[in-house]
Amino acid sequence: MLENDFLPGDLEAQIEAFVDHYNHLRYHESLNNVTPADVYFGRNKAIRQQRERIKQKTLEARRLHHRQRAA
Template identity: 45%
Template sequence: MNSIIRLNSLMRCGRPIFTYFKVKGWGWYYLSTVIDDYSRYIIHWELCSSMTSDDVSRTIDKAIEKARVTFQNPPCLLSDNGPYYIASSLKQYLCKEYNIKHIHGKPLHPQTQGKIERYHRSMKNVIKLNHYFCPSELENAIDGWVKYYNERRFHESLDNLTPRDVYLGQGEKIKKIRETIKQNSIKKKNF
């Protein structure tokens, strides 16, 4: 089975709107994120001073390296229809370098990108509470959020596991431990 990687920069209804952040005195920075579709694990993110197909290619390269993707069964890439994702240079690059199938979401259908959209909204609700005066401050804040999201934030849709638990294949083991603890607690209560 092919795994699906979602890559997005928060495009709503096909309009070219990035996930962006203002850095005081530096201008706008754009966030490119690669998320594993199954586990919701953030594989890689990158803060860019622009948003071009080269930025997207670089983000994908790093995500593939981090995920240790094997190309016997290459992943699919699901993205929206932003100009940097539909660029022919990106399509050629993905095919030539990785033999990755690139799937575009249905135009005017943001639900296709629901997981990454929800992630970006949750992240921005926290990150945008502060002002940032240099890009490294913003990067540190995003890095802290990603670690929290991947490793400590339980998701109801993942049976109250973290994305890291599911991504690393530890979900069933953790659920069995929880069930054992629950049964032991019930036994103790009945005495």
């Protein structure tokens, strides 16, 4: 994808949008699938704990469903 930025302000806006996306929206595998902003502001532990709770509830629901179908 080729985009031409003819004015310095256009290029700066594109760079700012990229940095914002990279730091606040894109999950990083090396950071255990949280954003750099989550790590910086200390939200990563709470996010991982919440994901673990959801995972455990999902596994329990699947086990229950499997047991009900097997019976």
